[in-house]
Amino acid sequence: MGNTAEVVADYVRAAGGRFVFAYPGDPIIELMEAMRAQDVEVVLAGREGTAVFMAEAQAMVTGLPGVCLSTLGPGSTSIVNGVAAATWDRVPLLAISGQIDAGREDVVTHQVVDHKLLFSPVTKWAGRIEPRSVDTVMRKALRLAVAERPGAVHLTGSAETFAAPAPDNAVTPPPLGGGAGGVRVHRTEGGPDPTAVLRAARRPVLLAGAGATRCGASDALIRLAERAVAPVVVSPMAKGVFPEDHPLFAGVLDMACNQVLWDFLAGSDLVVAAGFDPVELIRPWSLAVPVLHVDTTPNTDQVYPSDCEVVGDVSASIDWLADEWRGEPRWDERDVAAHRDRLRTAYYAGRVAGRLNPTDVIDVVRASAPAETVVTCDVGSHKLLVGQGWQARRPRSVLMSNGLSSMGFGLPGAIAAQMTLGEAPVVALIGDGGFTMAATELRLAVARQLRLAVVVFCDGSLNRIELKQRALGYPSTATRLHDIDLVALAGSMGCHGVRVSSAAGLEKAMAGLTGPSGPLLIEARIDPAQYEAQF
Incomplete structure (x- = not known):
């Protein structure tokens, strides 16, 4: 015993x-x-x-x-x-x-x-x-x-x-799979059939959330989107559940450029909420567009009304809707492309020529990192740009806290992800405020010789709150950070560090990600002016 x-x-x-x-x-x-x-x-x-x-x-x-x-x-x-x-x-x-x-x-x-x-x-x-x-x-x-x-x-x-001694019983772990079996339809009395609701829509949009990721619904989402020619918007924690290089990908809700996304959804005539969890909403739901609720749980939040619900495994439910689809393509892909162009223009608004902008950091790191890279993101102004601008191609490749949205997650999250995934490269994209909350965890990354790049957006500010103080006409109070030599700090823990203030310097630094093993800290001295234009 x-x-x-x-x-x-x-x-x-x-x-x-x-x-x-x-x-x-x-x-x-x-x-x-x-x-x-x-x-x-x-x-x-x-x-x-x-x-x-x-x-x-x-x-x-x-x-x-x-x-x-x-x-x-x-x-x-x-x-x-x-x-x-x-x-x-x-x-x-x-x-x-x-x-x-x-x-x-x-x-x-x-x-x-x-x-x-x-x-x-x-x-x-x-x-x-x-x-x-x-x-x-x-x-x-x-x-x-x-x-x-x-x-x-x-x-x-x-x-x-x-x-204390315990009974000598066999260890029998419970099922640990996600999702929920079967497909069950719930509707208001006399309400419509969900397949009929979808077929009646002229401009439906799929809104995929973390529940779709948990249920492994990527193939089902692609299948329904392509059959109906319907664009797909995702929530931040669902990034990658629909490949972001797909011509029907339409952006990430409630990150940077969120007004462009809300306007796009408002221009639809049906939102198919596939595993979408309102816990991720930053902006209150104000759409008058009908919603078809598809999730593992009923629409108990009632953040949006829905006359009928498809309750069960999200992948099976979306596959069922795809099987039942009849009709002509609903969108012209050129219209979706035009929307993405508007989104891209809004995303790059506020860039300062000759300076290292937050979007420059995201672009350079994404271009330099291998396709299979997993990225963790901390909380702050940079998260809103990472959430919109980092192109994810597969599920569970972008990790962030967006329900509680807790600062301090980025570095420890990256360390655990790299330990769990083994050889897969991992990049942490962190604001200087979030980094200071967990900076000493670099010691663990060094001790384990993790192939990890930690990119710190340094602007000396808790930017999200400072911008809101400024908008109210208040001075910056408790939102300015004391300058820290992060390269010296990294060196004190045996970690290689480099400071950059240009896109070219960052490209050179990122070349070290595919070099010798061990973590790399990049202190990216950014110009925060783009944040003000964005938010």
Whole structure:
């Protein structure tokens, strides 16, 4: 008979876990040892807050639950933001925190926080690990984390619990696939058939979201778009679910140039919301256009009304709509191309000749990086341009927090993505504000000799907020950043660094991405004037 920690580790390993990301403490020593014994590597992050972002990024690229560990008290409170990010980003995550033993939890105050109260508002479930029920708890936690819509689960266990013997049961992990089986149609009483709604539309637009990515709906989206000749708009966290070099690709909603996208949608006569999750909306939904809701879950958000819903696996649902399609092509591809030209013009608005503009950074990095590159993006003005301008060709190749939109994700996310993917090149595109939140994680990238490029957009500002202060006629208050020599900082951690202030300099620096192994930090000194023109 093994102990409880071994059962937990067995379930993590059976669920595909190769890494767990942690910052250790007394109550989880036994659990970490059990992970090590099961060939699940316990990766030491610089702090708990970056460990949970690493686990989230691992889940983003695999679709399986990422796992992070923390100790009690300040360890558990430090992961709350990342746990909330996974829930609002719809990413499966299992967070496990140590705790004092249950017999003393109600009477001891030192480092004791009520985890049930702390994590219930930001998770799908906050549970407790006990020896007699550990099998059931682990199955429930893993299944709930991946079930639609995915999110975080938090479990609490004490040192005594992890060391205690557990029943000798076979490890039987639950199904961990995403999506939802079958295709079910829900409509208002006497409402129309969804296939008839689609056939009646003259200018339908597909709006694909993260639910389409989770269900592997890329082929189905391409099939329906090409059969109907209907353009496809995607949400930021769904970038790549429809190839962005396809002639029917029409842009990314609520990133840069968002008015162009909203005008385009307003000019349609039907929006087919395929796995689109309103959690990503920055601007309130104000379209008067009818919506056909296609998702794994019913339209319970009611951000937009929909007279009929197709509920089930998004890929199967879109395939069914494609099978039932009848009629002539709905759009002329020249009209979609003209829209993309308008979008491109708006995207490059505000460029300053002779300076390194934010769009220059995106263009140079995209052109220099191999086609299979995975990019992570932090939060800030640069994210809105990356979200629109980085051309994604496959799902799960652009990782960002856009549900909670939490700063500090970009660097730890890139590290975990590179560790998980192995040889695939990874680039982190980060603002200087987001970088300072996680800069010391470069040490981990160096220690593991990760082939990682970290490109920092340096303008000395928390630009999004500073622009809003300026628009209100207020001075910049708490939005200016002290200058840091990032090249020297990188060097102090054994990381190669280079400073650039031109597109040519950046092209030269990016050549190092295909050179010797090890991370590369690029301090890109940008002119932020383009942000003001954009936003």
